[in-house]
Amino acid sequence: MKPTNIKDPEYFHKVVDCQYACPAHTPVPEYIRLIAAGRYDDAYMINWESNVFPGVLGRVCDRPCEPACRRGRVEEEPVAICRLKRVAADNKDDIKARLPEVKPKNGKKVALVGAGPASLTVARGLAPLGYEIDLYDEQEVGGGFMRSQIPSFRLPAEVLDEEVGYIIDMGVTTHFKHYVDSLKGLLEKDYDAIFVGSGAPNGRDLPKLPGRQEGDENISVGINWLESVAFGHTKSVGKKVLVLGGGNTAMDCCRTARRLGGEDVRIVVRSPQKEMKASPWEIEDALAEDIPIFENHVPHSFVVENGKLVGMKFEKVRAEYDENGKRSLIPTGEDLVHMECDDVLIAIGQDNAFPWIERDIGLEFGKWDMPVVDEKTFQSTNEKVFFGGDAAFGPSNIITAVAHGHQAAISIHKFCLGENVAERPEPGVNLLSQKMGFHEWTYDNHIDHDKRHLVPHVDKELALANLKLEVEKGFDQELGYEEAMRCLNCDVQTVFTDNLCIECDACTDVCPTQCINFTDNGEEDELRTRLNAPSNNKEQDLYVSGELKTARVMVKDENVCLHCGLCAERCPTSAWDMQKFSYSVTKAG
Amino acid sequence: MSYLKSTFRHPESPKNDLGYTQANYEGALSTLCAGCGHDSISNSIIKACFELSLEPHRIAKMSGIGCSSKTPAYFLSNSHGFNSVHGRMPSVTTGANMANRDLTYIGVSGDGDTASIGMGQFMHLVRRNLNMVYIVMNNGVYGLTKGQDSATADVGSASKKGVPNMYEPMDLCELAISLGSGYVARSFSGDKEQLVPLIKGAIKHNGFALIDVVSPCVTFNNTPNSTKSYEWVRDHKEATGTFDLVPHEQEITVQAPKDKTESITLHDGSVINLQRQPGSLDVRCRESVLQALEEAKQNKQVLTGLLHLNTDSSNTHEIINTCDAPLNTLGEKELCPGSAVLEAINESLR
Ligand SMILES: Cc1cc2nc3c(=O)[nH]c(=O)nc-3n(C[C@H](O)[C@H](O)[C@H](O)COP(=O)(O)OP(=O)(O)OC[C@H]3O[C@@H](n4cnc5c(N)ncnc54)[C@H](O)[C@@H]3O)c2cc1C
Ligand SMILES: Cc1ncc(C[n+]2csc(CCOP(=O)(O)OP(=O)(O)O)c2C)c(N)n1
Ligand code: SF4
Ligand code: SF4
Ligand code: SF4
Ligand SMILES: [Mg+2]
Numbered sequence: 001m002k003p004t005n006i007k008d009p010e011y012f013h014k015v016v017d018c019q020y021a022c023p024a025h026t027p028v029p030e031y032i033r034l035i036a037a038g039r040y041d042d043a044y045m046i047n048w049e050s051n052v053f054p055g056v057l058g059r060v061c062d063r064p065c066e067p068a069c070r071r072g073r074v075e076e077e078p079v080a081i082c083r084l085k086r087v088a089a090d091n092k093d094d095i096k097a098r099l100p101e102v103k104p105k106n107g108k109k110v111a112l113v114g115a116g117p118a119s120l121t122v123a124r125g126l127a128p129l130g131y132e133i134d135l136y137d138e139q140e141v142g143g144g145f146m147r148s149q150i151p152s153f154r155l156p157a158e159v160l161d162e163e164v165g166y167i168i169d170m171g172v173t174t175h176f177k178h179y180v181d182s183l184k185g186l187l188e189k190d191y192d193a194i195f196v197g198s199g200a201p202n203g204r205d206l207p208k209l210p211g212r213q214e215g216d217e218n219i220s221v222g223i224n225w226l227e228s229v230a231f232g233h234t235k236s237v238g239k240k241v242l243v244l245g246g247g248n249t250a251m252d253c254c255r256t257a258r259r260l261g262g263e264d265v266r267i268v269v270r271s272p273q274k275e276m277k278a279s280p281w282e283i284e285d286a287l288a289e290d291i292p293i294f295e296n297h298v299p300h301s302f303v304v305e306n307g308k309l310v311g312m313k314f315e316k317v318r319a320e321y322d323e324n325g326k327r328s329l330i331p332t333g334e335d336l337v338h339m340e341c342d343d344v345l346i347a348i349g350q351d352n353a354f355p356w357i358e359r360d361i362g363l364e365f366g367k368w369d370m371p372v373v374d375e376k377t378f379q380s381t382n383e384k385v386f387f388g389g390d391a392a393f394g395p396s397n398i399i400t401a402v403a404h405g406h407q408a409a410i411s412i413h414k415f416c417l418g419e420n421v422a423e424r425p426e427p428g429v430n431l432l433s434q435k436m437g438f439h440e441w442t443y444d445n446h447i448d449h450d451k452r453h454l455v456p457h458v459d460k461e462l463a464l465a466n467l468k469l470e471v472e473k474g475f476d477q478e479l480g481y482e483e484a485m486r487c488l489n490c491d492v493q494t495v496f497t498d499n500l501c502i503e504c505d506a507c508t509d510v511c512p513t514q515c516i517n518f519t520d521n522g523e524e525d526e527l528r529t530r531l532n533a534p535s536n537n538k539e540q541d542l543y544v545s546g547e548l549k550t551a552r553v554m555v556k557d558e559n560v561c562l563h564c565g566l567c568a569e570r571c572p573t574s575a576w577d578m579q580k581f582s583y584s585v586t587k588a589g
Numbered sequence: 590m591s592y593l594k595s596t597f598r599h600p601e602s603p604k605n606d607l608g609y610t611q612a613n614y615e616g617a618l619s620t621l622c623a624g625c626g627h628d629s630i631s632n633s634i635i636k637a638c639f640e641l642s643l644e645p646h647r648i649a650k651m652s653g654i655g656c657s658s659k660t661p662a663y664f665l666s667n668s669h670g671f672n673s674v675h676g677r678m679p680s681v682t683t684g685a686n687m688a689n690r691d692l693t694y695i696g697v698s699g700d701g702d703t704a705s706i707g708m709g710q711f712m713h714l715v716r717r718n719l720n721m722v723y724i725v726m727n728n729g730v731y732g733l734t735k736g737q738d739s740a741t742a743d744v745g746s747a748s749k750k751g752v753p754n755m756y757e758p759m760d761l762c763e764l765a766i767s768l769g770s771g772y773v774a775r776s777f778s779g780d781k782e783q784l785v786p787l788i789k790g791a792i793k794h795n796g797f798a799l800i801d802v803v804s805p806c807v808t809f810n811n812t813p814n815s816t817k818s819y820e821w822v823r824d825h826k827e828a829t830g831t832f833d834l835v836p837h838e839q840e841i842t843v844q845a846p847k848d849k850t851e852s853i854t855l856h857d858g859s860v861i862n863l864q865r866q867p868g869s870l871d872v873r874c875r876e877s878v879l880q881a882l883e884e885a886k887q888n889k890q891v892l893t894g895l896l897h898l899n900t901d902s903s904n905t906h907e908i909i910n911t912c913d914a915p916l917n918t919l920g921e922k923e924l925c926p927g928s929a930v931l932e933a934i935n936e937s938l939r
Binding site for chain 1: 593594595596597601618623624625626629631781807819820
């Protein structure tokens, strides 16, 4: 293998598993250390810079960082990264003075369609630079799906109000209760650029299922129903409720139904339970609220008696997989299963819909009637129009919408300056030795062996009786500290200088997880078979040095390095050093 | 400075025949100087015991005084141990071995502990052929007392103090061979590929087994003018051949290449596969080994690998014909059979 190029920012970035997995590349270990130090404001601001909604995301983020967390490879469970973010948000003081200063108006004007996280992030990038911003949304308040879909027992309105408010207060002009019915019309106004952050607002239905029309009064599309609950239009539901679908929307529907009077609320899914799309923790929370899951049940028909929905019939199937792992659902031939119900909520997916975008304005649509959008610049084929969030590439999540928003803001800014949008700014990177003295480090290199701490919940009876009562109480400062100590500081990198190494083996010998090897070089696959410890996780890189005096090379498997610094402590020549790597995605403002 | 090592280990750590991982053979985090060769030897011992699937509680680690003699704290935490007096590990081990012949005895010592203060004990230990592994962590200095030249320092070799040594060095391997040890090897702390199989062979050998391991003292004797520095040893090390041990418990599946390979069966059925360079020495022949060692010395080479092997030697118990049961398992009746038996013995000698 060639010597690893550690000058390439992406090499060490990838070692910081959580930050790398975060679509917005939030510097996770840095804020976790600040939480451990009780510096909640600083921890909050690091988050805010990267992901704009720390209080929101500390509760409802999809947390792609956690499955990626190194801790999950070293012991059982990842660091509760998401809940630590909330600790920062819950414990901070007033941080308003630390928000970016808004510069005088620069004479440019931008329209944002939709007031969800994507548009709000664009506003957060451009408003401080002096842009005049018009924010349109058909809803009566800002927040997008964070407001209309995510139930308040998961995300209290005050938290959302605060963080949406920070952005609106940067001088953004809001046009709420304003549905944009023509992009052409908007283009004809004097905007320098337009950002479309209109989400994926169409919930899928089962229009052809027998009984659908007849039972309509008691059959709802999940996201429409949740919105109606969120804005107070729907206040109750029948005692027996069937929720169709296995994604997160289904989980929110069934838990909301339990709070609106549903006593026998069931989730019914076509697939086996283990293949449900919902996050494991959402499924757990639903099960904890006495909501059973019926797997391998394919909707067959709605049963309507005397013009009223009384139940549903399902066909039982079993999953079979071909050699490529492709699944087919094979009917078992058993009798149809009949389930009684008063209401049905259909939560089987969402689609994009752009009825308000004309097809003759130089804005090309491609596959699945989706706009053609550049994956890096977020520019459409109409150079003035940019997309982001669910509107760009289909339904995803808040943190992805934020990541898009940051990039789109950069693009819009460059576009307005007449610069080449395709040229992207480099990330800000830095490597800083953590050596404080002989065998002393500026970071706490002691490895904590605690298991993941559980987040306390409110009493179930209380939770089910109150739609607005937040179920999770969050970590208090003490638990937050304990959990923060589980972080392995993956951003403190093991940096090797080959010409200092005397090949004494001290690092190899001390390393608890046998990461370090001195061996003959070879091709990666072959080399992996010769290392001291099994090296089967090919997603994790091998760090290979230049040739050493004995013509061997140092090979470090990054997979389960604990970043404990013992290698550097035991190295007599400082060939190993622990250096903090910072990586920040460049923002527009 | 860290005093604790995380207890997290590689999640896919392999297990040996006893179901143990290498972690079960580890010790405390070393407090020796960073980069000390002794730490690598500790790790080779860990690896050898793990790979041989030895039960840790059936091992006793014995040592004297010195940085080297401190190392038993850093390996085999689950084994017995005795950190004795300077140069007195041989007699303490002899006593232990007499009391319980069933344990595996791994003695570690330094060049000072062995070749200076402990020389007398060492020589008699070899003569008696006590069944044990004796590892000398040889750095040419008294590390613990801050780097005075030891009796194994080569003439002209200079440690950190810069004054070349004036006295003839002792060659512990030559000494052990001439005193009849049946297993004598030399190795280098920085070469685990060679050292681990040598330790395994020494453990399996019946009788006294010496491994003299050159082990650089980074703090006092890793200078450009030292013949016990990492660089010097790497540049001047010459191996007698490669060496591999197949324990008797393990089925021999890979046939060693026939030419140049000699397979020697040990008393317990384990097999040593020796692969020799053409024209290299015959390790079974004492004379030729002693000659080869002298020649290497003249050529400023460090001859490493298995130097001498004699599988026919008898250990102390066999020589003095003790009973098979460890003495510590015998009761008072067997140990003090009474005056009638004594009378009979005396009578037989009249
Ligand atoms: C039930 C449910 C639960 C979810 N839970 C989570 C979760 O826990 N964590 C998570 O990360 N993600 C969750 N998501 C996904 C997440 O809400 C979205 O991915 C995210 O909000 C997308 O952000 P966005 O900015 O692209 O658009 P959205 O948040 O969808 O906002 C789009 C806004 O545009 C408005 N709009 C659309 N068209 C027009 C128009 N023509 N004129 C004016 N206004 C318009 C809409 O009213 C809406 O307010 C959930 C989604 C659903 C449906
Ligand atoms: C009876 C006695 N004499 C002298 C000493 C002082 N002393 C301690 S260690 C040591 C030399 C150790 O040298 P070596 O065995 O080579 O070990 P190293 O530290 O080099 O590994 C000496 C002389 C002592 N502890 N006890
Ligand atoms: S241990 Fe800490 S730094 Fe490492 S991936 Fe997990 S949260 Fe991130
Ligand atoms: S920091 Fe060094 S010693 Fe610690 S686990 Fe990583 S490679 Fe091993
Ligand atoms: S003084 Fe020398 S022998 Fe002793 S621990 Fe330090 S390096 Fe090792
Ligand atoms: Mg010594």
